[in-house]
Structures are given as structure tokens and as C-alpha cells.
Amino acid sequence: MTFIRAPRGTIDVFPERPEIWQRLEETVRSVCRNAGYTEIRTPVFEHTELFQRGVGEGTDIVEKEMYTFLDKGERSITLRPEGTAPVVRAYLEHKMWAGPQPVKVYYIGPMFRYERPQLGRLRQHTQFGVEALGSSDPALDADVISVLISVYQSLGLEGFVVRLNSIGCSVCRPRYKENLINLLSKDVDELCSDCRRRLERNPLRVLDCKNERCKELAKKLPPIFDHLCEDCARHFRGVTKHLEALGLVYKLDPTIVRGLDYYTKTVFEIIHSGLGAQDALGGGGRYDGLAEELGGTATPGVGFAAGIERAVQVLSDAAGEACEDASNIDVFIAAMGDESKLQAFRITHALRKKGVSSDIDYLDRSLRAQMKYANKQNVKTVVIIGEDELAGDYAIVRDMATGEQTQVPFGNLIQVLAQNTTLLR
RNA sequence: GUAGAUGUAGCUCAAUGGUGAGAGCGCUGGACUGUGGCUCCAGAGGUUGCGGGUUCGAGCCCCGUCAUCUACCCCA
Numbered sequence: 001m002t003f004i005r006a007p008r009g010t011i012d013v014f015p016e017r018p019e020i021w022q023r024l025e026e027t028v029r030s031v032c033r034n035a036g037y038t039e040i041r042t043p044v045f046e047h048t049e050l051f052q053r054g055v056g057e058g059t060d061i062v063e064k065e066m067y068t069f070l071d072k073g074e075r076s077i078t079l080r081p082e083g084t085a086p087v088v089r090a091y092l093e094h095k096m097w098a099g100p101q102p103v104k105v106y107y108i109g110p111m112f113r114y115e116r117p118q119l120g121r122l123r124q125h126t127q128f129g130v131e132a133l134g135s136s137d138p139a140l141d142a143d144v145i146s147v148l149i150s151v152y153q154s155l156g157l158e159g160f161v162v163r164l165n166s167i168g169c170s171v172c173r174p175r176y177k178e179n180l181i182n183l184l185s186k187d188v189d190e191l192c193s194d195c196r197r198r199l200e201r202n203p204l205r206v207l208d209c210k211n212e213r214c215k216e217l218a219k220k221l222p223p224i225f226d227h228l229c230e231d232c233a234r235h236f237r238g239v240t241k242h243l244e245a246l247g248l249v250y251k252l253d254p255t256i257v258r259g260l261d262y263y264t265k266t267v268f269e270i271i272h273s274g275l276g277a278q279d280a281l282g283g284g285g286r287y288d289g290l291a292e293e294l295g296g297t298a299t300p301g302v303g304f305a306a307g308i309e310r311a312v313q314v315l316s317d318a319a320g321e322a323c324e325d326a327s328n329i330d331v332f333i334a335a336m337g338d339e340s341k342l343q344a345f346r347i348t349h350a351l352r353k354k355g356v357s358s359d360i361d362y363l364d365r366s367l368r369a370q371m372k373y374a375n376k377q378n379v380k381t382v383v384i385i386g387e388d389e390l391a392g393d394y395a396i397v398r399d400m401a402t403g404e405q406t407q408v409p410f411g412n413l414i415q416v417l418a419q420n421t422t423l424l425r
Numbered sequence: 426g427u428a429g430a431u432g433u434a435g436c437u438c439a440a441u442g443g444u445g446a447g448a449g450c451g452c453u454g455g456a457c458u459g460u461g462g463c464u465c466c467a468g469a470g471g472u473u474g475c476g477g478g479u480u481c482g483a484g485c486c487c488c489g490u491c492a493u494c495u496a497c498c499c500c501a
Contacts, residue, residue, distance in 0.1 A: 005492080060499050064426080082501085111501075116426085118495060127501055194498070210497090259500055280501065307501030336459065367459050375461035386459060400461070 009115070009123025011309075020312050020319070024155065025108055028128045031150045032106040035143065037130050040105040042086040048076040054085030054294055056261025058201060065113040067123075079112035082260070083305055084287065085294070087131045092296030101134030106147075108308070120278035120310050129284070131303035133291075138238025141266045141286060141302050146246055148270055148282055148304050155315060160272045160281060163253040164243075165224070166236040167204065169264045170289065172229035177203050180221060187217055208255040223254035235265050262287040266302065274314045281314070282306025330421045331358040332379040334370035340385040347383065347395075347413065354418045375400065380424050381417065 006012060013021060029039070048068050055061050067079040080086055087105060090096075096103045108128040115121060130147055132140050145162065152160055167173060180203040188196060191206070195214050198205040207218050228236060243250055250268070258267050267285035275281070284304025291299035331351055335344035344360045351358040361370045367384070374382045384396040384405075394407045397416065408416050 008492080065499085113500080115499080116497095117493090118497095121500070125501060129501095197498095205499095277496065278500070282501065305501060310501060334460080366454090368457080368461080369454085371461040373461085379461095382461080384460070388459085396460090398460075403461090405460090 007123070009117040009121075011122060020315050021308065024308060024311055024315070025128075027154050028106070028108060028151055031147060031154055032130060035104075035147050035150070037104040037106040037132075037147070040087060040090060040107050041109070042083070042090050042107065043080075044110065045077050045079050046086055046089070048078040050085050050089055050294070051078055051081060054088065054262060054290060055082065059259055059261055061113065061259065065115055067112045067114055081111055081113045083107055083109070083111065083127055083129050084131060084260075084262070084301075084303055085290070087303075088133070088287075088290050088294060088296075088299075088301065091133050091299070092291060092294060097134060097297055097299055102140060103133045104130065105132075106130040111305075118278070119276035120307070120313065122309060126308035127305045128308060129282075129303060129305035131301060133299055133301040136235070136286075136288060136300035138235050138266075139242050141235075141239045142242035142246065142248075144284065144302050144304055145243065145250075145268055146248060148284070148306060149248060151306070152270070152281070152311070155311075157272075157311075157315060157318065159274065159314075160270050162248070162250040162268060162270050163256050164240070164250045164266070164268045165253055165256045166228060166232055166239075166265050167257065167263060167267050167285075168224060168228050168232050172227060172232055173264075176224055176227040179227065180204070180206065183221060184217065190217060202257070204257040208257060218255070225252075225254060232265055239266055258283060258285060262290040262293065264288045268304070270306070272310075272314050274317050275310055278310070280307075281310050328377060329357040329359050329379055330424070331356055331381045331383060331417055332370075332374040332377065333358065333360045333383045333385065334367055334374065335360065335385040336367055337387055337390075340387065340390055343390065343410075344383070344385055347385075350414050351417060354414060356418055356421045381420060383413070383417070 032039075048066070051066060052062055057063070061081050066081055069077055071077050087107065091103060106129065109126065110124050111127050112124050114123060117123060128151075130144055132144055145164075149162065168176060181199060184191065184199055184203065184206060188199070190213055191199065192209065192211040192214055195206045195209050195211070198209070204224075206214060207221065209215065209218065225233075225236070240250075240252075256267055256269055263285040265286045265288065267283070269283040270281045271279045272281050273279065282304055283306075284302070286300070286302040288300040289298075290301060291297060331348075333344040333348055335341045341360070348358045348360050361373065363369075365373070367386075371382065380400055382398045382400055384398060389395050389407075392407075393411075394409045395413055396405050397408050397413075397420075398405045
């Protein structure tokens with residue numbers, strides 16, 4: 001019988017990491033609340049069609065990365081690979097367009113993609129994100145971007161860069177693509193094999209190829225900024241104007257494209273050098289055509305998604321081993337003998353009711369071993385109870401930092417420990 | 426889907442094709458019948474990922490397979 005391991009591309013979060021996760025999630029919630037976003041929780045699985053239509057048939061996500069299966073009712077179900085399409089689905093399904101606009105929501109939850117795992121890439125990972133629906137105001141694009149930045153700033157993270165681009169709309173993007181194809185087709189033989197494929201499927205991707213020769217050719221190509229239609233150009237100027245009004249630093253980058261079909265106009269990424277090849281902490285953009293694509297009323301929207309695991313990675317690198325010595329409990333009660341142990345059990349539970357975290361030995365260990373254990377747990381105060389103490393109606397309270405011990409009558413013990421603990425905290 | 430690297434104790438790693446596969450850390454116990462950290466002693470813990478092959482003999486060489494890591498494609 002072989003041992004069952006976690007499936008490929010999944011992880012257990014447990015050593016010191018949960019603390020970073022909690023801090024991150026709390027920060028996301030408070031920053032979002034502060035900016036007027038309310039939480040939305042959508043299902044972890046949806047009808048496969050939602051992603052086929054929303055994310056796009058030609059995308060890698062839909063083409064080869066979805067966890068899709070038939071349920072017992074023969075429905076095709078897919079574990080959500082991303083959060084935007086489900087949120088837009090919920091917006092349409094609950095007729096949120098009939099209420100006050102814009103609708104600003106945020107989410108935190110697991111996403112699933114069937115990929116080969118590597119640094120910063122898992123099959124189940126967690127994203128937080130926001131979506132703002134019902135307005136095409138460029139100020140809203142800037143609002144969304146500012147939330148993303150604020151989360152990392154609030155966490156004290158440094159060294160991230162925001163990259164910004166516009167990929168136009170259904171009017172100007174096809175024209176630009178056509179232009180690229182014309183310009184590149186005479187150099188087809190010089191492109192790498194990937195780019196030759198890209199030229200047919202998504203010419204914009206040639207712009208951010210890592211191949212040296214392709215980069216040279218890409219440099220000669222005109223940036224998309226020069227080819228935006230009047231509407232898109234004006235919108236883009238609006239976004240940069242609002243970012244600058246907040247003093248937010250960004251880098252214009254005509255090479256960023258995005259892997260999902262629904263993006264229009266604004267697209268952006270936030271990257272960090274400590275992440276390896278997958279250097280994006282998060283990314284997003286505007287998706288003015290998505291609601292209609294899903295069969296609903298036309299509704300503009302803008303949002304982003306960011307990876308929790310990736311943020312945890314850079315945060316824990318930054319923190320180093322600083323947060324190692326946190327203890328789980330305030331007071332450990334070491335006891336010898338059946339009667340003392342029963343007394344210790346009572347005291348432990350009485351302490352917990354007072355808000356003092358406390359625990360006892362469950363392995364019938366010697367006093368020495370119990371002390372050793374308490375020390376390993378970084379407990380600040382140990383209470384010692386044996387026959388002598390029971391007979392004398394007191395307990396020994398030991399301060400583990402100084403080694404000082406005092407005798408405290410059982411009658412005062414709870415109160416003394418409670419006071420002690422608040423002082424030590 | 427493709428490529429490379431790596432699989433030996435709980436962890437990090439040793440071991441020219443040759444005796445019974447070792448060390449450090451960790452864990453448990455003891456020296457100290459009732460007092461942690463330091464020190465010393467002892468103990469537990471291994472199908473060398475799995476399956477074949479070559480060989481008198483394989484942890485080591487060969488083939489296959491699985492897993493992990495990193496990278497490509499692409500993305501959080």
C-alpha cells in the first residue's frame with residue numbers, strides 16, 4: 001500500500017505560513033472595504049460554457065487548462081480557472097444592473113488550472129481580486145489599480161512595479177493586428193517557431209517574446225498607443241491622468257498583452273523580481289464586452305486578480321526568519337500524579353474561559369520532559385503542580401524567561417495568571 | 426504537451442561497483458526519583474521512490490516508470 005500524497009500542484013499551508021496568509025487576507029478585506037468594495041462569494045465550480053464563452057475558446061485556459069468533468073446529471077462542470085467571468089455571471093443573474101451603479105465587489109478564493117507546476121504556479125492556487133461593473137469612467141480603472149497597489153503598500157512590500165498598457169477595443173485592435181501581420185509577414189522566416197504560431201493566433205504576443213531575434217524585430221514595430229481609436233486613446237489618457245493625480249508610479253509597457261479574450265482598453269500587471277519566471281503578483285484590466293458575450297445586457301467593467309501564494313512568497317522572503325518564535329499558548333501547566341493532573345485539567349479550562357490560552361501534557365511525561373516541551377513551545381509561564389502543592393493548597397508559577405518562581409494559592413491562581421498574561425502580551 | 430536536474434532516516438546531506446548504508450539536526454529516554462535552555466550518554470527511526478536488466482556482487486551502471494523541482498508554452 002503506497003502512501004497517498006497531495007495531488008500534483010497542490011500544497012498544504014501550515015508551518016509559519018498561516019500567519020502570513022491571515023495578515024494578507026485581512027489586509028485585502030480592509031483595503032477593499034475602505035475603497036467601497038463589498039465581498040462576493042461565487043461557486044467554486046460553474047457550467048463549462050461560462051468560461052468557454054467568457055474567457056474565450058482560443059485561450060490556453062479553455063483549450064488545455066480546465067478541470068472539466070460531467071456530473072451525475074450529465075452536465076459539463078468546470079472548476080473555476082479565474083474569477084471575473086463568475087462575478088459578471090452573478091451580476092447579470094441577480095440583475096445588479098437594475099440597482100445603483102457601479103457595483104464594486106471583491107473576492108478571495110481558490111482557482112484551478114491543469115498546468116505543469118513550477119515556481120509560482122500551482123494547479124490549485126488562491127486569488128484575491130476586485131471587479132467594478134457598470135461604468136466606463138477611466139477614474140474607475142485608476143480606482144481598481146490603486147486598490148491593488150494599496151494592498152501591497154499596506155503590507156509594507158517593496159520592489160514591485162506596475163506596468164500599464166491599452167490594447168484597444170473591437171474597433172482599433174483588429175486594425176492594429178492586421179498592421180502587425182503585414183509588417184511581420186515579410187520576416188516570418190526570422191521569427192521563432194512560437195512566434196510563427198502567434199502570428200496567426202494572437203499577433204500581439206510576438207511583442208513580448210523572449211527570443212532575442214524576435215525582440216529585435218518587435219522593437220521596430222509601432223506601439224499600439226499610436227493606433228488606438230479616438231475613444232480608446234481618450235480613455236487611456238484619462239487613466240494615466242487619474243493615476244498621476246494620486247502620485248501612483250507606473251511604467252507604460254506596450255508589450256503587455258493578457259491571456260484572456262475579454263480584455264479591452266486598459267490592461268495592467270504588477271510584477272516583483274523575487275518571483276522567478278512567473279513574476280506577476282497580479283494583473284487585470286477592462287472588459288467592456290464581457291457581459292454581452294455572456295448573453296447579458298452590455299455592461300462595462302474593470303478589475304484585477306492577484307495570487308495569494310505569490311504574495312506570500314515575496315512576503316516571507318522579506319520577513320526572513322523574523323517571525324519564528326511565536327508561541328501558541330500563554331500558560332502551560334505541568335503536573336505529576338493523577339490528582340494533580342485532574343487539577344491541572346480544571347485550571348487549564350478555567351484559564352481558557354478567561355481568555356488565557358493554556359494547555360497541559362497528554363503523554364504522561366516526566367516533569368522534566370514537560371518543562372522541555374513547554375520550552376520548545378515558547379511558553380512564557382509554566383504552572384507546576386505536584387503532591388506537595390496539592391497538600392499545601394498552592395501552585396508554583398514559573399516565569400520561563402527569568403526562572404523566577406512564586407507560590408500562589410489555588411484560590412488566586414486564575415486571577416494572577418490572567419493579570420500576568422496581559423502584562424506579558 | 427516539451428526539456429533539464431534530482432529522488433538515501435522526520436529534515437539537510439554523506440557513502441571508488443565490494444563487510445551489517447552513515448553523520449548533523451530533530452524526536453524519545455537517562456545522567457538530574459519534582460524543574461526548560463548548556464553539556465554528556467543511550468535509544469527509536471531505512472523496502473536507498475517503484476519495476477526490470479547487467480554483474481560473482483548494485484544506493485552507485487543501463488532501461489522503464491512514478492514523483493519533486495526548475496524552465497518553455499501560458500499565466501496568479
